[in-house]
Amino acid sequence: MFKKLRGLFSSDLSIDLGTANTLIYMKDKGIVLNEPSVVAIRTQPNGKSVQAVGADAKRMLGRTPGNIQAIRPLKDGVIADFEVTEKMLELFIKQVHERSLMPPSPRVVVCVPFQATKVERRAIRDSVINAGASKAYLIYEPMAAAIGAGLPVDEARGSMVVDIGGGTTEIAIISLSGVVYAESIKVGGDRFDEAIVAYVRKHYGSLIGEATAERIKQEIGTAYPGGEVREIDVRGRNLAEGIPRSFTLNSNEILEALQESLAQIVQAVKGALEQSPPELSSDVAERGMVLTGGGALLRDLDKLLSEETGLPVIVADDPLTCVARGGGKFLETASEQQLGLAALE
Numbered sequence: 001m002f003k004k005l006r007g008l009f010s011s012d013l014s015i016d017l018g019t020a021n022t023l024i025y026m027k028d029k030g031i032v033l034n035e036p037s038v039v040a041i042r043t044q045p046n047g048k049s050v051q052a053v054g055a056d057a058k059r060m061l062g063r064t065p066g067n068i069q070a071i072r073p074l075k076d077g078v079i080a081d082f083e084v085t086e087k088m089l090e091l092f093i094k095q096v097h098e099r100s101l102m103p104p105s106p107r108v109v110v111c112v113p114f115q116a117t118k119v120e121r122r123a124i125r126d127s128v129i130n131a132g133a134s135k136a137y138l139i140y141e142p143m144a145a146a147i148g149a150g151l152p153v154d155e156a157r158g159s160m161v162v163d164i165g166g167g168t169t170e171i172a173i174i175s176l177s178g179v180v181y182a183e184s185i186k187v188g189g190d191r192f193d194e195a196i197v198a199y200v201r202k203h204y205g206s207l208i209g210e211a212t213a214e215r216i217k218q219e220i221g222t223a224y225p226g227g228e229v230r231e232i233d234v235r236g237r238n239l240a241e242g243i244p245r246s247f248t249l250n251s252n253e254i255l256e257a258l259q260e261s262l263a264q265i266v267q268a269v270k271g272a273l274e275q276s277p278p279e280l281s282s283d284v285a286e287r288g289m290v291l292t293g294g295g296a297l298l299r300d301l302d303k304l305l306s307e308e309t310g311l312p313v314i315v316a317d318d319p320l321t322c323v324a325r326g327g328g329k330f331l332e333t334a335s336e337q338q339l340g341l342a343a344l345e
């Protein structure tokens, strides 16, 4: 009965601690927080303090005066700055509790990159406990992504998920609730943005910021030739003249800029298919792979992967929230034994 009551009043949370975005899912409420993983820190004579977090801090990237620093504490899918990550998590969890007028969460599951180290896992655990959780669990991102995408992870059947985030692309083949094969490469949306910045510098002699590059990618980017050609007007600082200049970019140019990064993703997906046990790869051949993460929204990426592998490729519904939703579903449905394995020590 105690357990039943706890379930009734629970405000269990699932947190997708991503390189680009942090999402929080609450049982019965869905996604209750979706903010960029950015923190702005102000340095004063008496120490450092948080000036802004999330979207407010992201707007400050590249625009801060000397005493304020906008930081992305996670890089390439790993925690680059522990202290700031901890602070960010704490502030996000507090925001959720204030907004929903709920007591601190009894249980929190955090979705972490597959290659997170023991030290990183402990840092995450501590920040979650400090923020009021009574129990912290860990689930690997590709597993959460697969659950969120509705794949039958507990069946004796290979399910393949390709999660293209900001810092990394994680590829996993899952069967019987376990990760049978996983590979992570440090290529994701951030690398796409960097490639666009480099392309513009080389071909237009102009400097654009990463936020502009991200907007270009989202508005006209494509991963496969032959689709509708789109254009965008951009303003960048001309390197020779030192003043802002406008120019127009089209989607074929962005495709060219992204070639190298896309080839690395294709290569990693092919590698996963080659290296997984034959029974599982034949399951995947039949049912295809599912794309999750924000990168899955790059136009025609599914087409590129399908052409290159000859397999069906499906973009998950709402790919940006798959991991957070999957973590939440895990918390709701996992057995005591599964929770025990996921408990962060």
Ligand SMILES: Nc1ncnc2c1ncn2[C@@H]1O[C@H](COP(=O)(O)OP(=O)(O)OP(=O)(O)O)[C@@H](O)[C@H]1O
Pocket (backbone or CB within 6 Å): 016, 017, 018, 019, 020, 021, 022, 076, 077, 113, 141, 164, 165, 166, 167, 168, 169, 188, 189, 190, 214, 217, 218, 221, 292, 293, 294, 295, 296, 297, 298, 299, 319, 320
């Ligand atoms: N429409 C779009 N087209 C292309 N890319 C997009 C689109 N929308 C979002 N993205 C990209 O998706 C990335 C963020 O995805 P997501 O939130 O899944 O990553 P993350 O979970 O924070 O990162 P990681 O999994 O590496 O820790 C960003 O690079 C963003 O630019």
